[in-house]
Amino acid sequence: MSTSAPEKVTNALLSVQDVHADVAGQPVLQGLSLDVREGEFVAVLGHNGAGKSTLLRALLGLTPTKSGSIHLRGEDITSASTPRIVDSGVALVPQQRGYFENLSVNDNLSFGERGSGRITRADVLEMFPILQTRGDQLVGTMSGGQRQMVAISIALMSSPDLLMLDEPSVGLQPNLVDTVMQVAQRLNAEYGMTVILVEQNIEKVLQVAKRVAVINRGRIMLDQPVEKVTADEIWRLL
Numbered sequence: 001m002s003t004s005a006p007e008k009v010t011n012a013l014l015s016v017q018d019v020h021a022d023v024a025g026q027p028v029l030q031g032l033s034l035d036v037r038e039g040e041f042v043a044v045l046g047h048n049g050a051g052k053s054t055l056l057r058a059l060l061g062l063t064p065t066k067s068g069s070i071h072l073r074g075e076d077i078t079s080a081s082t083p084r085i086v087d088s089g090v091a092l093v094p095q096q097r098g099y100f101e102n103l104s105v106n107d108n109l110s111f112g113e114r115g116s117g118r119i120t121r122a123d124v125l126e127m128f129p130i131l132q133t134r135g136d137q138l139v140g141t142m143s144g145g146q147r148q149m150v151a152i153s154i155a156l157m158s159s160p161d162l163l164m165l166d167e168p169s170v171g172l173q174p175n176l177v178d179t180v181m182q183v184a185q186r187l188n189a190e191y192g193m194t195v196i197l198v199e200q201n202i203e204k205v206l207q208v209a210k211r212v213a214v215i216n217r218g219r220i221m222l223d224q225p226v227e228k229v230t231a232d233e234i235w236r237l238l
């Protein structure tokens with residue numbers, strides 16, 4: 001009898017199998033399965049409260065799972081600590097306040113610095129030129145858009161292989177939404193980074209992502225390459 005793992009576990013960078021997780025005693029993830037291969041750009045959509053942030057938090061070890069498994073490069077990280085998962089190359093830009101208001105931009109970036117150093121401070125500042133002259137500024141005194149750039153920069157300073165962005169464009173001006181989307185796309189295309197993007201803006205998602213997954217009632221209801229889905233189909237599932 002063969003003892004090898006199923007192909008989708010060994011080939012996927014990330015493999016989420018039948019995960020259940022509660023938040024505040026209520027079931028949120030209810031048998032969620034999702035595989036993400038190296039170099040993919042997957043958008044995760046779902047209505048408010050569907051469990052998108054809970055999924056990303058569970059992947060980073062911030063929300064405990066009740067059952068199911070999470071593998072990274074074939075290694076079981078279901079119960080791994082957050083620092084270990086970050087050291088394995090996973091970074092999250094959280095939905096809110098992924099930065100330290102009372103620290104300068106430079107100190108925020110230093111906080112995120114770890115890992116291989118494949119992505120340098122210069123790389124990050126080249127992606128967000130507005131931050132180049134703001135090194136000593138306290139992040140709490142910056143605009144919402146600039147703060148979000150700092151939050152993404154902190155995540156990038158760990159040179160992640162898998163970058164997870166939780167609604168990074170919410171509340172931003174349209175031009176900044178485009179900046180954030182372009183940076184995500186560039187990280188995927190030029191740096192080969194695998195990206196999971198949680199977003200509400202379906203039209204934008206269909207422009208930048210390669211694959212779309214829709215969460216409803218704590219499970220994946222649709223999982224397709226972007227060219228095989230329309231915005232209308234997605235709306236119907238939300």
Ligand SMILES: Nc1ncnc2c1ncn2[C@@H]1O[C@H](COP(=O)(O)OP(=O)(O)OP(=O)(O)O)[C@@H](O)[C@H]1O
Pocket residue numbers: 023024028046047048049050051052053054055095
């Ligand atoms: N701190 C909390 N206390 C109680 N319930 C919570 C808490 N955080 C989340 N929840 C609940 O858990 C469920 C899933 O929340 P989650 O944040 O994962 O949803 P989401 O899909 O990210 O939604 P949104 O689009 O609003 O960000 C929701 O029903 C939410 O009300």
Ligand SMILES: [Mg+2]
Pocket residue numbers: 052053054095166
């Ligand atoms: Mg959320």
